[in-house]
Amino acid sequence: MxxxxxxxxxxxxxxxxPFVFTNEYDEKLDFEDCTQLGLYVHIPFCRYICNFCPYCKEIYSEEKLDRYIDALIKEIHMVGSTLRGKKTVTSLYFGGGTPALAASRIGEIIDALSDHFEITEGIGLELHPDNVTSDILRQLKAAGVTRISIGVQSFLDKYVGVLGRAAVDAKAMNAALAEVPFETVSMDLIFALPGQTIDDLKADIDKAFETGANHVAVYPFIDFTFTSSPVKAMAKRRKRALMDAMTEYFEEKGYYRSSIWTFSTGEEAKYSSMTRENFLGFGCSATTLLRDCFKVNTFSTKEYIARIDGGKLPTSLTTRFRKRxxxxxxxxxxxxxxxxxxxxxxxxxxxxxxxxxxxxxxxxxxxxxxxxxxxxxxxxxxxxxxxxxxxxxxxxxxxxxxxxxxxxxxxxxxxxx
Missing domain, CATH: 1.10.10.920 (Arc Repressor Mutant, subunit A)
Known part of the structure; x- marks a missing residue:
C-alpha cells in the first residue's frame, strides 16, 4: 500500500x-430514495484478451454468454422487484469485456431494466473496433442504445503492435458510423506509451474525430501488477509534459473538456459511466455505490451464475462508509x-x-x-x-x-x- x-x-x-471490506451483504439494497442514480451492466466476454486490460473478462463462447445473460436478467429482477414502483434513474452504461458481443440480447436486458427503472439521460455501450459494423450498430440502436464508446486505443501501427491489437480499419468504421448515427460516438485512446510524442497523440486525436467521433477519451496507460503487458509506465515529468501539450491541443481546436481525460465537440456530447453520485451495478465484477455503502460483485462468472440461481445477490465484498x-x-x-x-x-x-x-x-x-x-x-x-x-x-x-x-x-x- x-x-x-x-x-x-x-x-x-x-x-x-482504513476502508474495511467484508463478505457481508444486504439481501435488499437501500437505493429507493437515492437521487441521481445511474445503472451499470457488465458483460465480461471478449473474443481475445488484451494484455494491458485490467477489467474482469474471459474468452467468449455463445453458450457461456447466453447462460450469463440469463443470470444477469434474474439479478436485475431480483434487485428491481424490491421497488414499490418504477425508479427514475439518470443513465445506463454497458461495459466489459465486449458488450457488443451480446448485441442480439441487449434489448432483453434493457427491457428487464425498464420493468423497474425509467432511464432519462440515455444508454451507453462499449464496443471493440471489430464490432463497429452497420449490422451490429443497427441492433444496438433498435434496442435503445443512444451512446457508444469504441476502444480504439491507437490508430498508429507502432502502438497497435505494442498493445497487442490488430490495426483499425478507420475507413470501414467511418462508413458504418455514418450509416447508423448515435447521439454520442466516443473513442478511447491511450497516452503515455513508450516513446509516444505529442505529434503521435495529435495524429490519433485528429483521426478519431475524422473517423466519426464527437467525443474522445485519452486515458493514461497504467501497469497493473496482474496484467501481462510488457509496457512500462512513463516517467512523471515526461507524462506531465505530454498531458499538458495534449490538453493545450484540445483547447486550441476548440473542444469542450468534460473530465480529466475527455474532450468533445460540444457539451451535449457526453459519455461517462463514473461521475455519478450513486449507481447500481449488475453483472460479474460490477460495483454499486449508495449513500452509505459500496459493494462489488464476484469476479467469477461461474460463481456469479451459481449465486443468482440460488436466489442470492452475487456480492463479494462490501464496505460501510463513515461520513467523511x-x-x-x-x-x-x-x-x-x-x-x-x-x-x-x-x-x-x-x-x-x-x-x-x-x-x-x-x-x-x-x-x-x-x-x-x-x-x-x-x-x-x-x-x-x-x-x-x-x-x-x-x-x-x-x-x-x-x-x-x-x-x-x-x-x-x-x-x-
Whole structure:
C-alpha cells in the first residue's frame, strides 16, 4: 500500500481507520430514495484478451454468454422487484469485456431494466473496433442504445503492435458510423506509451474525430501488477509534459473538456459511466455505490451464475462508509469531471463543503490547483495533472489490490484498504 495514499486517506477522513471490506451483504439494497442514480451492466466476454486490460473478462463462447445473460436478467429482477414502483434513474452504461458481443440480447436486458427503472439521460455501450459494423450498430440502436464508446486505443501501427491489437480499419468504421448515427460516438485512446510524442497523440486525436467521433477519451496507460503487458509506465515529468501539450491541443481546436481525460465537440456530447453520485451495478465484477455503502460483485462468472440461481445477490465484498469516508469518495469521483459544485455537495451531505474541507480548498487555490467561480470549484491544468498523478497511486494501491485479490478468490473473507 502506498504511503501517499495512506496519508491522504487519513488526512481527508480525519481517521487512522482504513476502508474495511467484508463478505457481508444486504439481501435488499437501500437505493429507493437515492437521487441521481445511474445503472451499470457488465458483460465480461471478449473474443481475445488484451494484455494491458485490467477489467474482469474471459474468452467468449455463445453458450457461456447466453447462460450469463440469463443470470444477469434474474439479478436485475431480483434487485428491481424490491421497488414499490418504477425508479427514475439518470443513465445506463454497458461495459466489459465486449458488450457488443451480446448485441442480439441487449434489448432483453434493457427491457428487464425498464420493468423497474425509467432511464432519462440515455444508454451507453462499449464496443471493440471489430464490432463497429452497420449490422451490429443497427441492433444496438433498435434496442435503445443512444451512446457508444469504441476502444480504439491507437490508430498508429507502432502502438497497435505494442498493445497487442490488430490495426483499425478507420475507413470501414467511418462508413458504418455514418450509416447508423448515435447521439454520442466516443473513442478511447491511450497516452503515455513508450516513446509516444505529442505529434503521435495529435495524429490519433485528429483521426478519431475524422473517423466519426464527437467525443474522445485519452486515458493514461497504467501497469497493473496482474496484467501481462510488457509496457512500462512513463516517467512523471515526461507524462506531465505530454498531458499538458495534449490538453493545450484540445483547447486550441476548440473542444469542450468534460473530465480529466475527455474532450468533445460540444457539451451535449457526453459519455461517462463514473461521475455519478450513486449507481447500481449488475453483472460479474460490477460495483454499486449508495449513500452509505459500496459493494462489488464476484469476479467469477461461474460463481456469479451459481449465486443468482440460488436466489442470492452475487456480492463479494462490501464496505460501510463513515461520513467523511463517503465524502472522500464523492469528491474523488466528482473531481474526475474537473468540477465540484458547492451547492451539490451540501445538498448531498447536508453540510457545506468549506466547513468540512475549508483548509484544503484554501491551500489548493494557493498552490494553483483549483479556481472558484459562481459556486463551482474547477481544476486548473496543473490541478488536473496532479489529480491524475494521485489517481495513479490510488489505482495501483487500491484497485490493483482489490481486483488482484478478487481475480483469485470469488468470495474473499475481507480486506482493508
Amino acid at each position: 502506498s504511503i501517499k495514499t495512506d496519508l491522504t486517506r487519513m488526512w481527508f477522513t480525519r481517521s487512522l481507520s 469516508q463517503r465524502m472522500v469518495y464523492y469528491l474523488f469521483w466528482t473531481a474526475y469531471s474537473t468540477r465540484v459544485g458547492l451547492r451539490e455537495f451540501e445538498e448531498f451531505f447536508g453540510v457545506p463543503l468549506k466547513k468540512m474541507y475549508g483548509l484544503e480548498i484554501f491551500l489548493a487555490k494557493v498552490l494553483g490547483y483549483i479556481t472558484e467561480e459562481n459556486g463551482i470549484i474547477t481544476l486548473t491544468k496543473k490541478g488536473a495533472f496532479y489529480f491524475h498523478y494521485y489517481e495513479n497511486y490510488y489505482t495501483l494501491s487500491y484497485i490493483d489490490k482489490m481486483w488482484g485479490l478478487m481475480r483469485k478468490e470469488a468470495f474473499p473473507d475481507g480486506m482493508e484498504l
